[in-house]
Amino acid sequence: MDATQLLKGVLDAAVLAVVDREDGYGYDVVRRLRDAGLDAVGDASVYGTLRRLYAAGALSTYVVPSEGGPHRKYYSITPTGKDLLEAQRAGWAEFSATLTALIAPHSTASAEGASA
Amino acid sequence: MNATTTTPMTNAERAQVFTAQVRENLSDLPTDELDDLLDGLGADLEERIADDGDLGDPLQYADELRQAAGLPPRGALPKPQPKRSLAESLESTRSGISEWFAATPARSGFRDFMLSLRPLWWVTRAIVLVWIGLIVIGHPVANGVPLSFPALVLYVAATVVSVQWGRGKWLPRNWLRHLRTAASIAAVLLVLPVAATLANALLSPAYVDDGYYGPEYSPGLHTNGEQVTNIFAYDCAGELLDGIRLYDQNGTPLTTTLIDPYAGGERMAPDQWNEQTNEQLVMNFNPLATDSGEWNVYPLTASEYSEYTGEPRAPEVVVPPRDAIAPLVQECPVPTSEPGEGSGADDSGDTDGTDSAEKDATL
Numbered sequence: 001m002d003a004t005q006l007l008k009g010v011l012d013a014a015v016l017a018v019v020d021r022e023d024g025y026g027y028d029v030v031r032r033l034r035d036a037g038l039d040a041v042g043d044a045s046v047y048g049t050l051r052r053l054y055a056a057g058a059l060s061t062y063v064v065p066s067e068g069g070p071h072r073k074y075y076s077i078t079p080t081g082k083d084l085l086e087a088q089r090a091g092w093a094e095f096s097a098t099l100t101a102l103i104a105p106h107s108t109a110s111a112e113g114a115s116a
Numbered sequence: 117m118n119a120t121t122t123t124p125m126t127n128a129e130r131a132q133v134f135t136a137q138v139r140e141n142l143s144d145l146p147t148d149e150l151d152d153l154l155d156g157l158g159a160d161l162e163e164r165i166a167d168d169g170d171l172g173d174p175l176q177y178a179d180e181l182r183q184a185a186g187l188p189p190r191g192a193l194p195k196p197q198p199k200r201s202l203a204e205s206l207e208s209t210r211s212g213i214s215e216w217f218a219a220t221p222a223r224s225g226f227r228d229f230m231l232s233l234r235p236l237w238w239v240t241r242a243i244v245l246v247w248i249g250l251i252v253i254g255h256p257v258a259n260g261v262p263l264s265f266p267a268l269v270l271y272v273a274a275t276v277v278s279v280q281w282g283r284g285k286w287l288p289r290n291w292l293r294h295l296r297t298a299a300s301i302a303a304v305l306l307v308l309p310v311a312a313t314l315a316n317a318l319l320s321p322a323y324v325d326d327g328y329y330g331p332e333y334s335p336g337l338h339t340n341g342e343q344v345t346n347i348f349a350y351d352c353a354g355e356l357l358d359g360i361r362l363y364d365q366n367g368t369p370l371t372t373t374l375i376d377p378y379a380g381g382e383r384m385a386p387d388q389w390n391e392q393t394n395e396q397l398v399m400n401f402n403p404l405a406t407d408s409g410e411w412n413v414y415p416l417t418a419s420e421y422s423e424y425t426g427e428p429r430a431p432e433v434v435v436p437p438r439d440a441i442a443p444l445v446q447e448c449p450v451p452t453s454e455p456g457e458g459s460g461a462d463d464s465g466d467t468d469g470t471d472s473a474e475k476d477a478t479l
Binding site for chain 2 (some may be wrong): 011025026030031042043044045046047048049051052054055063066070071072073082
């Protein structure tokens with residue numbers, strides 16, 4: 001399956017987790033996601049997600065001037081964002097456990113299903 | 117410009133150009149939203165170019181950004197027309213309402229039911245408007261309802277037009293459609309007063325300006341609000357008179373009788389309540405007038421209801437409330453049997469004179 005499709009549903013959680021570890025600006029977040037193994041993540045998707053999480057109150061921003069270039073907008077997580085991340089962590093844990101069990105190679109469960 | 121030469125653009129320039137292209141592709145968004153979204157993008161892009169070199173397609177980039185930020189796709193925002201016209205607002209409300217009704221089976225069932233009642237509305241609309249129109253031009257009303265043969269013709273004609281309009285026919289010009297809408301709105305506003313008048317006309321007791329619906333109520337004779345059930349007359353000397361005949365200023369017999377349409381509509385003497393015995397008395401003719409059946413001859417006789425049959429017993433002469441009263445003047449003219457002399461004693465005309473003579477005979 002296309003990793004981009006899978007990523008769409010959990011990009012919020014991934015971005016929140018990255019920013020929760022350390023404040024970051026847009027491309028910094030992209031880079032850290034890729035370094036973590038999410039190669040397929042698109043720049044624009046991450047920027048859009050940051051913007052949406054900010055609009056939802058999960059992130060706050062502050063501007064840091066850069067030498068000789070345009071300023072950088074840093075994102076940091078808010079208490080609302082932490083709550084959201086916690087909820088998404090729990091949701092993901094449950095979902096991944098369910099799906100792992102479901103798509104596991106043939107076991108007794110599927111054999112019973114076939115015999116019924 | 118440098119672009120024409122072999123000198124490549126700097127990273128900062130490429131980032132700037134790319135940002136401008138992305139902004140162009142997001143131009144339908146509100147400006148403040150766009151500023152927020154692209155704030156800091158230049159710096160990110162510059163760094164990205166330094167890492168990778170390729171930024172891809174600005175249009176695709178813009179779409180991805182838009183989608184991830186949860187913003188509506190291009191064209192979904194009606195930006196070119198910041199203020200919607202009234203017609204568009206109405207249309208939007210209309211479609212909103214139809215969507216709401218289509219949402220659940222119960223709602224759509226209700227809607228379908230109401231839709232099947234639409235012909236009823238077409239008829240109502242016509243009647244309401246003609247009704248109000250007739251009232252406005254001062255058509256005479258019966259019980260609040262403007263009704264006559266010409267009015268009936270108008271009602272029928274308006275109903276035909278209204279139903280045809282409802283079916284989408286007879287609307288060759290666009291302004292006629294507007295007229296139909298205006299007529300519907302007016303009818304909606306006016307349907308309540310008309311319905312109230314109609315309900316009033318149908319539910320209240322029949323009363324029509326120039327119609328006759330049976331015997332009229334005649335309340336009989338009252339004094340100070342109390343029903344007069346009998347009349348006692350005394351002469352100048354204070355003696356009770358019997359068989360006096362009363363007439364009013366028009367020469368009409370003056371009686372205590374009444375007509376109650378709810379009790380048969382017959383002329384009858386009202387019952388009297390005997391305070392002493394606590395019994396109801398049925399009034400009857402004066403014995404002298406029994407044969408002629410005249411009610412204006414007093415005093416009336418009375419009879420009690422029988423305890424056994426419930427029917428009135430035989431009429432009896434009523435005991436007068438005053439046996440005799442003091443003479444009016446000391447020397448009252450003594451009525452004699454000679455005609456002419458007695459007439460001067462009475463304040464009435466000749467007939468009364470002869471009556472007095474008659475009375476004397478009975479007394």
